[in-house]
Amino acid sequence: MLVVARRLDRLQSLAGEISPQGCLVHCIQADLEVAGGANDLWSRIIDKGFSPDLFVNNAGFGLYGNSLELPLQRELAMVELNISSLLVLTKLAASQMAKGGGGTVLNLASVAAFQPGPRMATYFATKSFVLSYSQALNEELCARGVRVLALCPGNTSTAFHTVAGTTRVKAMQKMFAMEAKSVARQGIRQIDSGKSVWIPGLLNQAMVLIVGLLPRKWVTHLSGQVLRAD
Numbered sequence: 121m122l123v124v125a126r127r128l129d130r131l132q133s134l135a136g137e138i139s140p141q142g143c144l145v146h147c148i149q150a151d152l153e154v155a156g157g158a159n160d161l162w163s164r165i166i167d168k169g170f171s172p173d174l175f176v177n178n179a180g181f182g183l184y185g186n187s188l189e190l191p192l193q194r195e196l197a198m199v200e201l202n203i204s205s206l207l208v209l210t211k212l213a214a215s216q217m218a219k220g221g222g223g224t225v226l227n228l229a230s231v232a233a234f235q236p237g238p239r240m241a242t243y244f245a246t247k248s249f250v251l252s253y254s255q256a257l258n259e260e261l262c263a264r265g266v267r268v269l270a271l272c273p274g275n276t277s278t279a280f281h282t283v284a285g286t287t288r289v290k291a292m293q294k295m296f297a298m299e300a301k302s303v304a305r306q307g308i309r310q311i312d313s314g315k316s317v318w319i320p321g322l323l324n325q326a327m328v329l330i331v332g333l334l335p336r337k338w339v340t341h342l343s344g345q346v347l348r349a350d
């Protein structure tokens with residue numbers, strides 16, 4: 121197994137946890153929000169002799185705030201990580217899988233992918249890209265033995281909210297949050313299901329169902345109400 125992030129110390133402690141269970145873990149330090157970061161990472165994966173049959177694009181972050189006040193450079197970095205790097209790595213990994221024995225690319229989208237998000241406009245839009253792109257690619261590639269699965273979690277207890285600044289959103293604090301392990305387990309279980317989308321948790325599934333039934337204008341207004349800081 122190969123794990124990637126910017127903080128090597130955290131990767132190494134993760135490797136220390138997993139390795140005793142009989143899985144050899146390699147760590148690569150990489151920053152995927154800089155231009156060229158994804159291509160550079162792929163070269164290093166190939167150089168190490170890896171040919172993945174499961175590739176998970178998990179890294180991503182959000183930004184909370186009034187759109188005109190958010191720093192443009194951070195938004196562009198978010199687009200680079202959540203969209204550009206995911207696109208590059210999905211394409212490279214899927215091409216390799218199509219040439220070899222097939223495989224699965226698991227892309228982290230979100231329930232945010234199903235609706236616009238006032239005060240998180242760019243983040244919600246990046247996740248809509250991930251959902252749409254993954255579903256389309258899955259349809260194109262399934263005949264070649266490659267599956268692309270968009271995993272769409274709802275509120276999950278991770279560092280995401282501290283990074284995004286959504287700890288200021290009162291409604292978010294009251295919202296039910298799933299454990300990250302449970303979300304990850306559900307995603308892994310769906311790999312051989314043939315599905316192109318999976319929403320972990322019954323509450324999240326119900327919410328997405330309701331969002332799909334309501335007029336888009338109402339959904340956008342409601343989403344804006346939930347994402348108010350006060």
Ligand SMILES: NC(=O)c1ccc[n+]([C@@H]2O[C@H](COP(=O)([O-])OP(=O)(O)OC[C@H]3O[C@@H](n4cnc5c(N)ncnc54)[C@H](OP(=O)(O)O)[C@@H]3O)[C@@H](O)[C@H]2O)c1
Nearest residue numbers: 125126127151152153179180228230273275276278279280
């Ligand atoms: N938590 C939620 O409520 C929620 C809900 C729906 C979807 N999601 C999605 O789930 C995914 C995982 O997020 P999370 O909740 O686990 O957040 P998290 O706790 O902040 O984890 C983000 C992970 O991505 C890595 N990462 C961040 N920026 C990176 C960069 N520039 N280059 C390489 N790696 C980077 C981080 O490691 P380093 O910081 O060490 O690089 C960390 O391992 C994201 O795509 C997020 O949008 C989260």
